[in-house]
Amino acid sequence: MSNEWEVVIGLEIHAQLATKSKIFSGASTAYGAEPNTQTSVVDIALPGVLPVLNKEAVHMAVKFGMAIGAEVSDRSVFDRKNYFYPDLPKGYQISQFELPVVGEGSIDIKLENGDTKTIGVTRAHLEEDAGKSLHEDYAGMTGIDLNRAGTPLLEIVSEPDMRSAKEAVAYMKKIHTLVQYIGICDGNMQEGSFRCDANVSVRPKGQEAFGTRAELKNINSFRFVERAINIEVERQIDLIEDGGEVVQETRLYDSDKNETRSMRSKEEAMDYRYFPDPDLLPVILTEEYRQQVKAELPELPEQKQQRFMDELGLSDYDASVITASLGLASYFEIVAEKTGDAKLSANWITGELSARLNREEIEIDKAAVDAEAFALLLTRIKDNTISGKIAKDVLDAMWNGEGSADEVIESKGLKQITDTGAIEAYVDEVITNNPSQFEELKGGKDKMMGFFVGQVMKMSKGKANPAQVNELIRNKMK
């Protein structure tokens, strides 16, 4: 990327709120139902129906506001955003324009160099989701499924404070973690519960005025956010350097081709003509209510991280990795409690467990070994039943469904040899087979110790206790 250009990014994140029913009707929001089986007269916009606001949707929006230290308004208003599209049966989307529930706040992100950067949150407002359009297979027609229509969304709008795709991803991850911690969104990106639009522009370094921005729509994975932004930045710079001009428009990221392409030019059609929705009255939130919601907030990611460091002695790095996901943090807490060894638990969770999750590209809730079973494995390291090395093999077997740690250790005969006589026999054999190396060891060549321990471990198929082997060899040197 050219050094003369500065990238400016703002994100609009749509978090689907985890309510049971829709924002303005009593229809279910459950994912994956048969098309159009979760719609009410309100969702399909029959004439003469009235939307009634879901209390929990408001509660969740307020929770978010309090969690980011934002102004939560005492009076907020719903507006109609007008446009025509078949998956929006009313001809308008109920959203919030001038008076959103949540006003200005901020989020701190950690940069790659370890510095902290504060990203401004402009606002967060409640709105309803649209239905789904299916463009294939219907004899030249478009199929419409309105199950999603009316699902509550919290749209979280950032300031144009991010200066690279990496910063944008860090911010998005931070929000993703937060909404799950406070229980307002399941964060499931595959199901579209958490998605984002990115406003991207470039300007010459040092210039104050923003360049013209393009809006990248509906990006539903962290990897794609980074790639989409980078490819769009490249496109804009090339365009300008070739004497062209960026037009303000909506663009779609095509992950197969790794390119963005124009969806529709914003200049003409997109005048949404917002006005207050006469079907809904202003929402009034008292200071008492706001304080009550604040008091009910669970431990937030940063607080948890600090506690893990202060009370459990984790490193900054381990604590931040573990608390980046509520699922992982809960898993860790169970393992740490059961084993009574937070550091060992953290090492194994950030190491072996995370490696397996990454390899299979799954989240902790899909892990093949649950926290209790994992804790038992670590307990077997602690009580010297197995070595750490053997424990990795045991974990593999557990991961493949071969039973609990104890069952695997038993069936595979992996129990550490604690019988000194047996280990001593191995030690003697290794010394007999390697007399010159043993002389070197005795002569003060300490590096040889590794060789001898290694040989004995090999003979015992990893089942000897390395500390014990070490001690026995030292005894032989006397």
Added chain:
Amino acid sequence: MSIEVDEVKKIAKLAALNVDDADLQSYATNLSNILDLVAQMDAVDTTGVTPMSHPFDAVQRLREDKVTEVDRREAFQKIAPNTEDGLYLVPKVIE
């Protein structure tokens, strides 16, 4: 403030309204008159007045988050012009 015929066309398009060319000028005049009225009201000092978002002096009642609706797809789709596999079919909206 005055609205031109071109703007009437644009607004009509956004609202998906079919306005006869012959009526464009009268719409332009009438809409301009409404805006003039609004401009007159602008002269009133509204310092300290909360903008009215609804004519009723009331606040929004909230609903408990409960699923109260049952599946009524069959009834709803009886009045739809075209359905298939439970979907409403509409003229294709993308190329």
